[in-house]
């Protein structure tokens with residue numbers, strides 16, 4: 001393997017190279033740091049080489065002492081929504097632009113314990129609100145396949161970094177699609193596990209009943225290794241689920257013969273672009289040829305996921321973000337008249353337009369007199385959507401469909417059109433509302449050469465199955481091996 005190629009390698013190849021001593025953890029970290037320094041994608045918010053190299057030296061000492069572990073010495077980067085002691089924790093917001101946390105998020109702590117080497121913090125939409133990574137105080141992230149286009153969001157930095165070979169692995173979070181959609185738009189693999197699988201402790205809150213940590217890598221194997229380290233019961237998160245640790249790669253190698261894959265008619269209807277539909281249908285055919293049985297199903301309330309989500313998520317956000325008052329955390333206005341003016345100015349200055357919009361919508365739908373009409377109604381829809389999935393999973397084992405109706409759009413195209421932005425979340429929101437695990441993996445390209453992802457949705461706690469189906473698919477296709485570098489992009 002040519003040394004210059006380390007950044008194109010999947011986690012499994014880097015693992016082997018570290019174990020064989022073909023490359024050291026320090027040299028590997030330096031390789032990625034040099035690529036980050038030269039990158040113009042704006043994928044990173046905070047990079048501190050001295051902290052990274054200190055972690056790399058510690059990991060190398062463990063390797064040299066003969067210790068082995070799936071992630072030992074492996075570089076990775078964290079979405080800047082997980083708090084970290086050694087890097088700033090901004091949530092992509094001016095409100096927290098200089099904030100340094102006194103503790104590490106559980107996800108950060110667990111991955112550090114497994115011996116990963118942190119390369120820095122990844123750009124994201126402010127408080128993870130967005131689908132294009134244009135809502136960051138630190139500026140838009142560029143898509144490595146076409147730098148004039150969005151990388152998807154809100155974990156745009158995570159997906160762009162992995163696609164561009166700035167990190168082999170990146171953490172991300174998904175409230176309504178933010179792991180799956182940017183993974184699809186950047187041609188990488190990402191998984192959002194079942195709600196409650198991974199601790200939310202130290203994950204800056206957006207909509208607590210939906211927020212879930214996930215991971216992005218080149219392939220399903222990398223995702224499985226990282227998720228196995230991330231997922232564990234955490235008494236510090238009241239919604240963390242008590243389950244024994246799992247090896248998420250345990251079903252790799254199992255056949256899909258007889259596996260019933262449901263294709264929801266509502267995921268293939270009006271609004272789905274031809275450039276996305278063709279690769280997704282071709283990918284489904286690959287699974288059929290491998291022995292899976294395709295079953296047409298219905299998720300009749302799919303379209304209602306958009307209004308339900310865009311009431312529930314802002315409602316929870318308006319409550320969660322009330323803690324940013326200029327007194328306890330972050331940005332504080334300099335001139336003010338009285339206390340009310342102090343709050344108003346601090347929050348108007350600290351939050352960007354989309355965050356302010358959601359706080360206002362959220363406050364409105366929770367207010368006395370409107371609560372029943374909006375918030376309660378949205379909760380009823382959420383229940384119906386979840387029931388729809390339960391009925392579907394009586395007939396099928398896995399559901400497959402597109403991730404996003406379109407491929408990456410030009411930066412700036414939808415900035416002034418929040419509703420069109422929201423509509424593009426149609427295929428990812430339903431699984432989020434139902435708390436189900438969802439995976440996105442590369443399925444091909446549209447006519448413009450932009451990546452297309454396919455989504456697999458599973459029953460609660462069926463991540464190992466989704467990852468095994470993805471691994472099988474990646475064993476017979478090479479979409480996940482294509483890189484923008486080879487395609488002539490950034």
Ligand code: GLN
Pocket residue numbers: 128129130131153154173174175176177178179206313425
């Ligand atoms: N695009 C959705 C939103 O803007 C989802 C974001 C997310 O999953 N964090 O809310």
